[in-house]
């Protein structure tokens with residue numbers, strides 16, 4: 108009975124427990140349902156949000172696509188291999204291919220062959236060096252075969268996964284390129300025209316100067332003959348007119364040279380005060396003749412030597428002072444030189460030329476410095492001259508680093524002034540002497556060859572040489588000159604440049620190749636253009652004498668280049684003379700005036716060099732590198748001792764080459780040394796003799 | 807306290823002492839739940855204490871000993887229901903460490919209203935495991951039974967020493983040493 112109760116209770120408990128469990132499950136199920144419902148709601152709202160975002164994205168995409176499609180620039184993207192993945196319509200138009208033909212193709216496919224290499228470099232740089240953005244221009248060939256230029260900025264873009272692609276903004280710059288090329292062509296044309304003009308001027312100067320030279324020369328000679336008063340007067344007029352013409356020609360030439368940027372500045376050391384004094388003397392006479400007072404005021408300057416272009420400064424002052432005298436009929440002319448500043452390296456000096464002349468009208472002040480702008484044509488008629496003086500002076504002052512300025516009151520006078528900064532010059536002991544002195548020093552043992560095709564010029568030079576008692580021979584062209592040189596024994600050659608049959612350049616090269624003796628050859632040239640001088644130097648000439656020249660000019664050249672025994676004392680007192688083809692600076696430093704030492708070394712060199720070179724030749728031909736190297740090292744210093752520093756350098760090159768297996772290089776340097784030694788021997792030879800002669804004379 | 811503790815406890819009593827005793831202790835205890843338990847329900851902790859005390863009275867056995875036996879019994883239930891917790895480790899100490907760090911954490915996810923003890927476990931350099939039980943329900947004996955069975959399960963041999971850290975038994979330190 109009791110057991111039955113227990114069982115009943117057990118069943119009852121289990122039933123209730125099951126019910127309880129069902130209830131719990133029910134409520135859990137409900138909970139689950141609600142959670143599910145809210146999850147669903149969440150889902151819907153999430154989908155909504157995604158929809159909205161997608162729409163916004165689509166909108167912005169279409170916005171950008173619109174921008175890209177309507178952009179006036181080419182916009183494209185490529186993958187990391189440079190293959191197109193997108194290109195906008197402008198791009199498609201520029202390339203001239205259809206979109207299908209472009210997409211998937213490499214950019215390189217469209218670029219002209221000639222630019223493939225640059226293109227590759229461009230992309231590799233972009234890819235590897237991580238260059239973010241770089242502008243470059245490429246020519247592409249469009250479908251119709253025409254070349255289009257594309258200028259582009261390419262961006263390297265890195266995706267989150269590390270891979271890269273490129274996007275580019277480019278522009279069809281074909282039109283610009285064409286314009287550029289047209290401009291370039293126009294520029295070239297202009298340059299060619301300018302060159303032609305310069306050539307014309309140079310030629311003209313030659314054509315005019317040559318006869319002018321004869322006229323001036325002849326009038327000089329004519330003056331030395333017996334003349335009656337009338338003849339003398341005519342000759343004076345002739346000489347004056349010729350000088351005026353010469354002035355005009357050189358003015359025009361100067362202007363054109365300065366304008367073409369071809370005016371050279373020849374810096375030399377000269378005495379500034381002496382230059383002023385000399386000018387003043389000349390112009391004081393002229394001023395006094397016109398009844399004018401002429402005064403020069405010069406500030407005391409310690410070192411009066413300056414480094415500048417003497418010729419140009421002289422010309423500036425001649426033009427300014429000449430004008431002052433010309434345009435002043437009464438009163439006074441002042442030339443004022445003031446020291447503004449002087450320090451260790453430079454001195455600054457101002458120059459003023461003041462007159463009490465006609466003055467310059469206010470409205471003319473601006474144009475007065477322009478070429479061919481003399482105040483008025485009336486002025487020109489009244490005062491004469493080319494009207495180029497002020498323009499040249501102003502340009503030359505600028506060339507020397509200053510500015511020519513003007514103060515003037517019409518009818519009262521003018522004042523021109525400028526300031527220049529000079530480097531200090533070296534003080535020289537002695538200066539040029541008179542022609543007479545030169546003539547006296549020349550002895551008739553000096554022998555000169557004159558090579559000149561123009562008969563009048565021949566006559567002019569020969570008359571002067573006769574007057575000075577200098578032996579001479581004439582050659583009518585280059586060929587005759589070479590023959591004459593072979594047969595005769597000359598100390599100096601004057602050589603015209605342009606001659607029939609064989610010109611001066613060729614004749615000079617031929618004479619130099621004969622290698623007999625280092626005879627000075629002086630070019631006679633009507634051209635003052637630097638290029639001609641350069642050519643002359645390259646062909647082996649020693650110096651120039653510009654036509655037309657005065658007897659003094661000629662005498663000075665003869666004095667400068669005649670052999671030591673004929674040189675005057677002032678020259679001999681200066682530094683030991685080494686051939687300019689040697690390293691003169693290093694030789695002067697090395698021997699420092701010890702001529703005997705220098706002679707010793709030069710002689711030693713001559714006695715050694717053949718054997719030493721022979722030993723080197725042997726070692727090289729046997730391919731014995733070690734001993735060749737030893738020998739190269741051994742002989743290296745002897746070249747420096749005679750100023751052949753270049754050969755010393757070749758020896759060093761050879762030494763280095765011998766350390767390698769590069770037989771080509773070894774041969775190259777060896778031959779350089781061998782050739783140089785053989786070629787320079789005559790120079791050393793004659794220079795040795797010169798030093799010897801010099802020593803015999805002074806001791 | 808989760809219903810599973812009650813249903814398993816009464817199952818054990820029925821198995822060991824017969825349903826008669828189950829009926830008696832339910833009738834003896836004045837239970838709010840009237841002794842109607844389902845594994846998914848939640849009931850006051852005091853009821854399990856009540857049932858245990860009445861059982862102890864009835865069968866004249868130490869309640870601590872009974873609780874420990876219940877622990878051993880419960881282990882088999884856990885093993886049958888949650889084999890994944892036992893497979894994830896390969897030795898007893900690792901398993902014991904995992905109770906607090908992993909098993910009870912997962913239990914709490916399943917039954918957010920579960921009231922679980924806190925275990926702090928550490929191993930000393932000589933290979934001894936110290937496990938400190940902390941719970942206001944003071945059922946360290948249940949833990950001891952579970953620990954013992956766990957060690958057996960991994961076929962290891964250990965000595966287990968327990969030591970009250972707090973007199974009322976709410977904090978007990980187990981020192982478990984491997985033999986051999």
Ligand code: HEM
Pocket residue numbers: 807808809810811884885888891905909913919920921922923924941942943944945946948949950952953956
């Ligand atoms: C698969 C293994 C295990 C599962 C699923 C599990 C699950 C549970 C559950 C559901 C409770 C009841 C909580 C409540 O009723 O609110 C509980 C309590 C408890 N568990 Fe575990 N347990 C496991 C292993 C262990 C082991 C190995 C120990 C031994 C140290 C242990 C010690 C305890 C203790 C002592 C309690 C009683 C509550 C207290 O003292 O506060 N459990 N466990």
